[in-house]
Amino acid sequence: MLKLPGLIDPHVHVREPGQTHKEDWDTATQAALAGGITMLLAMPNTKPPIFDASTLDLTLAAAKSKARCDYAQFLGAGPDNAETAANLAPRTAGLKMYLDSTFGELRLDDMTLWTQHFEQFPKEYPIVVHSESRSMAAAILFAALYDRPVHIAHISLKEEVLLIKAAKERGLKVTCEVCPHHLFLTSPSPLTPLPWGEGNHVANHPSPFGRGQGEGRMEVRPRLATQDDVNTLWANLDVIDCFATDHAPHTLEEKDSEEPPPGFPGVETILPLLLTAVSESRHRTRRVLTIPDIIEKMHTNPKRIFNLPDQPETWVEVDENASYEIRAADLHSRCGWTPFEGWQVKGRVTRVVLRGKEAYKDGKVLAKKGFGKNVRADGGASHLV
Ligand SMILES: [Zn+2]
Numbered sequence: 392m393l394k395l396p397g398l399i400d401p402h403v404h405v406r407e408p409g410q411t412h413k414e415d416w417d418t419a420t421q422a423a424l425a426g427g428i429t430m431l432l433a434m435p436n437t438k439p440p441i442f443d444a445s446t447l448d449l450t451l452a453a454a455k456s457k458a459r460c461d462y463a464q465f466l467g468a469g470p471d472n473a474e475t476a477a478n479l480a481p482r483t484a485g486l487k488m489y490l491d492s493t494f495g496e497l498r499l500d501d502m503t504l505w506t507q508h509f510e511q512f513p514k515e516y517p518i519v520v521h522s523e524s525r526s527m528a529a530a531i532l533f534a535a536l537y538d539r540p541v542h543i544a545h546i547s548l549k550e551e552v553l554l555i556k557a558a559k560e561r562g563l564k565v566t567c568e569v570c571p572h573h574l575f576l577t578s579p580s581p582l583t584p585l586p587w588g589e590g591n592h593v594a595n596h597p598s599p600f601g602r603g604q605g606e607g608r609m610e611v612r613p614r615l616a617t618q619d620d621v622n623t624l625w626a627n628l629d630v631i632d633c634f635a636t637d638h639a640p641h642t643l644e645e646k647d648s649e650e651p652p653p654g655f656p657g658v659e660t661i662l663p664l665l666l667t668a669v670s671e672s673r674h675r676t677r678r679v680l681t682i683p684d685i686i687e688k689m690h691t692n693p694k695r696i697f698n699l700p701d702q703p704e705t706w707v708e709v710d711e712n713a714s715y716e717i718r719a720a721d722l723h724s725r726c727g728w729t730p731f732e733g734w735q736v737k738g739r740v741t742r743v744v745l746r747g748k749e750a751y752k753d754g755k756v757l758a759k760k761g762f763g764k765n766v767r768a769d770g771g772a773s774h775l776v
Contacts, residue, residue, distance in 0.1 A: 393738075396686060397429030397705035397745065399693040400658060401484075401519075402544060402568060402635035405431075407453050408446075409438025414640045414725045416457035419658070420763055422638075422723040423460050424751040426659040427707040427740045430460060430766060432484040432697060435467035440497050442467045443475050447482060451765060458763030459756060460745060461702060465519065467497040473507035481768045484697060485517035485542075490526045502529065509537040517542050517697050523613050527551055531558050531565050540564040542696055545637050547573040547613040549623035556630045566696050568633035569624055571661045572730060574668075578615040607651025608730065611639070628684060632692045636661050640726035656724045660717055660731050662689075666709065666738025700766050704747035713739035723756065 400423065406414040414422075423431050433450070435441035441450050441464060450464055463484035466476050476486055488508060489497050499505060512518055519542045522530040527543055531554070534541035546552055546567045558565045609615060624631070639654025646652070665685050672679035693699065717731045743751035750758035 392741070393682065393709040393711045395427065395682075395707040395709060396690040397702045397707060397743075398427050398662065398689040399430045399432075399697075399699060400428045400636050400638070400661070400689075401432040401542075401633060401693045401697055402570075402637045403431040403433055403658065404436070404637070404639045404654065405433045405450075405454075406437065406640060407457075408449055412725070413642060413645075416454045416462075416763075417459070417760055418723060418725040419638070419640075420457070420459040420462070420758075421756040422656070423658045424743050424745070424756050424758060425723050425740065425754075427662045427709070427743060428460065428658050429702055429705050429707070429743065429745050429750070430699065431462050431658070433462060433464045435465045435487050436489070436497060440467045440469075441465070442469045442472050442497065444479060447479060451482075454763065454765065455761065457760050459750065459758040459760060460762075461764045461766050463697075463699070463765060463767045468499060468504075468508045469497050470499065470504050473511045476508065477511040477513060480513045480516040483516065483767060485519055486512045487544075488518060488520045488522075488530075490520050490522040490530060505530075505533060509533050509539065514539045515698060519544050521545070524548060524550065528554055531555070531563060534565055535563050538564070540566065540696070542632075543567040545570050545573065545613055545635065546624075546631075547616045547620060549616075549620045552624055552627045552630055556627060559630065566632040566692070567630070568635040569631050570635060570637045571657060571664050572611060572637075572655050573613070573616060574621065574624060575664055576609075576615050576730065577618050577621050607646045607648065608643075608728070610646070610651045610653040611637075611655055612653040625679065628680065631688065632696060634661060634665065634685070634688045635693075638724075640724050642726055643728045646728070655730045656722070656726050656728070659722045659724065660729055660736075662707075662709070662740060663717065663736040663738050664731065664734075666711065667736045670711075670737045702746060705745050706743075707740060708742040708744075710739045710741050711737070713737065713741075715739060721754070 405419040465487040466483045468488040520530045636657030638657040640656040668680045717734045
């Protein structure tokens with residue numbers, strides 16, 4: 392039996408408020424516990440987006456009554472909420488800035504809007520940026536200009552990891568995360584560069600998931616990249632601070648529709664995928680991935696980067712030798728599918744203890760709704776059981 396500390400996922404789309412047919416605080420936190428994740432940080436691009444006190448209260452009220460693992464909620468940076476966001480910072484996981492894509496109210500069309508947030512958001516709370524390719528370089532420049540840390544979400548490209556490596560070597564305060572799908576899946580077709588401004592430059596491509604499945608199932612942002620990109624990520628694991636899922640559930644009906652929304656579920660599959668990679672690494676002469684890497688990138692580093700508290704008496708038990716097939720039918724997410732359907736993996740979460748209570752055991756979530764605690768200021772000791 393392998394014992395790991397409670398894992399922290401700093402990038403989860405819980406979908407509540409507004410899209411609870413895909414997921415909600417109950418199902419997202421059940422899935423997280425089943426995946427060995429005892430604390431998650433929730434993204435703000437819900438419906439409505441979380442960008443002021445009333446929307447923050449809305450999602451935190453739902454979380455308080457439904458969450459089964461611990462959590463904090465990001466606030467979204469909008470064109471005119473820099474002061475509000477700065478004031479709310481202690482109640483949030485941090486500030487999320489969408490620098491490439493437009494997400495309703497969370498539009499940051501020009502860099503003068505970035506300036507207000509970099510100037511005003513308190514330095515002790517993290518700024519996380521969705522910034523691909525060259526806009527990532529701009530975000531790193533802002534970190535340098537304002538001498539404050541910035542965390543780059545879901546890097547996927549060779550050029551991104553190499554630029555972050557160079558920035559770190561110069562002492563810039565930049566950290567980053569990589570998602571399992573960008574480590575384990577590739578785009579199978581030739582790539583077509585898009586003009587600057589359209590985000591990640593990987594064009595539409597056919598499905599890698601076999602015949603009869605819609606191409607929409609592989610829609611994700613950032614898009615799946617080339618084998619060369621994937622190899623470069625693996626070769627630069629030391630540059631990567633965190634593994635995060637970007638758990639972004641959509642129903643199969645939506646994924647197979649004419650306009651498939653981008654995103655994959657991920658909280659229940661990240662650990663088995665990484666443990667399988669560790670197991671495969673043991674057969675190679677060159678170091679690739681180790682258990683200490685997983686602990687560093689899914690516990691130690693996110694805890695430090697996002698300034699998160701200890702979870703006392705919290706751990707995850709894993710049967711390292713259990714070999715099995717990933718099947719959506721066994722998962723807890725409401726979305727009902729996984730891009731890793733049928734993958735053979737080695738390493739199963741058997742038990743999760745959260746703050747001294749058995750929260751998950753042998754396929755069953757035991758933590759009750761509302762057991763999850765907000766780890767930011769207003770979570771308070773009253774949530775402790
Ligand atoms: Zn995301």
